[in-house]
Amino acid sequence: MPNDSSNPSRGRVRRRATLADVAKAVGVSTMTASRAIGRPELVSEELRGQIEIAIRELGYVPNRAARALASARSHVIAVLIPSLSNAVFTDVLAGVQDAVDAEGYQVLIGNTRYSFAEEEKLVNIHLQSNPDGVLLTGLTQSERVRQMLSAAGIPTVSMMDLSDDPDRYSVGMSQFDAGHTITRHLLVKGYRRIGFIAAQLDERTLKRADGYRHALQQAGLYDSRREVLVSDPSTIALGAELVGRLMARAPDCDAVFCCNDDLAYGAIFQCQRRGIAIPQQLAICGFNDLPASAWMNPSVTTISTPRYRVGFEAATLLKQLICGEQPEQRRIDLGFTLMAREST
Amino acid sequence: MPNDSSNPSRGRVRRRATLADVAKAVGVSTMTASRAIGRPELVSEELRGQIEIAIRELGYVPNRAARALASARSHVIAVLIPSLSNAVFTDVLAGVQDAVDAEGYQVLIGNTRYSFAEEEKLVNIHLQSNPDGVLLTGLTQSERVRQMLSAAGIPTVSMMDLSDDPDRYSVGMSQFDAGHTITRHLLVKGYRRIGFIAAQLDERTLKRADGYRHALQQAGLYDSRREVLVSDPSTIALGAELVGRLMARAPDCDAVFCCNDDLAYGAIFQCQRRGIAIPQQLAICGFNDLPASAWMNPSVTTISTPRYRVGFEAATLLKQLICGEQPEQRRIDLGFTLMAREST
């Protein structure tokens, strides 16, 4: 007799209370106890009250695994982001959580580290949890990931970018347009020899690069010598290094578009150390509008991206899909805002 | 006949393959198929090979819920951190992931937002997943949280601070000592009217404050007018504001210890805007050594904290506890490092 189930509240080897314990305590079937939790409106007020009391007294905590197994609905949403150290994606995550929290969904976070192979592993692992839906970052995934996801028949929404594929759902903004816009801003300000430094070289960065190139080509000012692209992870230290490389390659640059704010901060710090006046000798702009951008000296011109809202709206859309609703749009463009500041 | 289970690979309504499907395809019992996955050394090489092939062909993905239910082990580790937007805790998380990834544990992340009430909710929710272990941030939890955790009988490790309680496991560093050390550094440098600004006022911040006070009292230089403490979340903007408030209250301050780097950055940016020379007119130091600290102009004196290692070692310790091993120490002190830079 391993546990004293006749008296769970005082048994020695007190195993965790189950629904059956709750039901027995009240003198109802487990069905009724189950309903009192899941669909309380179907249970008489009296019983519901007693069941609630029993739950509290026994310290009953539902077993998610059992529920998932029986109901074939996990109430799990998997979110795949490329980085946790980049504030952009923790903001996205915050939006996802806020959209989904109240509904009792559990968010499974996967950090792909910008690697398709990692993403593949994570999808496979997360599929073991039978997620009701998956949130992906970006539009590009490996073929196997697409296969696994479609084989699983799970609704999926892509974040941060916009897809033209009528079979896909996406919430984000045009990375190309944003890159184009900030480059145009530099041109309008009168800069003519505009460089570009970029790291990581993920899909979104490359689209910003395209926007940059297109704007300069339109103006007849594109010069590939002014580009420094490396695939290393983006950091302040790397920004400092890359602006140095750029100035070595093309010392006549009068402005630099950094593919994100971290790089821009590094570039600014480096210029300050070298006595290069910003923006007088060199204008510098970033991308994302992280909190420091408004406060740096000089304050940093950048593109403000709606990442919290991306997470929120993507999760909202996913919830609709999970519930079988037909969403109004498959593609939600949340736009971006140019923040013109002192650094340009 | 809803699904063509006799031919799962070509059935119309193709439901997800189960272990039974794999077993049937090979002509073995589900037991053997199960073993081929979980303890392959117990299965003959031949069968193992066939089973592996069947798994691949059927696209079999194990059902975590079923496994958890049957085995009473979830392979889930819950991690509670107070913030996702603070790089300190994403670093901790990275350490946890790296320590635990290979073992097939799934990490459930809970963001308490520095709220005991939220923490309570999260513990309750995560307990539904039957975690094998829980990682907590800090030493202070609500009474209910402690109750729930001990009732569940789940091993727990506290991160970021050190506990004297012989019943608890903790991995971190002495927040008091670190606060004391950096204040001593200011004293040794010759500063005499040292202010303190702090936000959030969580447990760790308050211990740093105690370290600051103690150092100044020892030197006979403590003056409560020089403290500005607010419970708002810590941001660069708040640092800018608080240094302003401090200078209004105690204009003769010659140094400021900011309870973290974000606040220090804001203070520095603010001083720069007001034409206050750092460190000549006012020395400023922070806490944590975030990446920008080494690059700012002036570079920022701060305390480097071993947060990645905290996550890694805490998770490693937790794994031991989960496996029933007796760890060598209940309390792992990872220390900290003073980074003396230009701002002081």
Place this chain on the structure above:
DNA sequence: CTGAAAGCGCTTACAG
């Protein structure tokens, strides 16, 4: 090295 039986803790139809 392999398998038949039982059961983990829920929920889903289906009755009444």
Place this chain on the structure above:
DNA sequence: CTGAAAGCGCTTACAG
């Protein structure tokens, strides 16, 4: 509004 039965997809002893 309530309940008896069956089953979700695995794994745990226990045999052999």
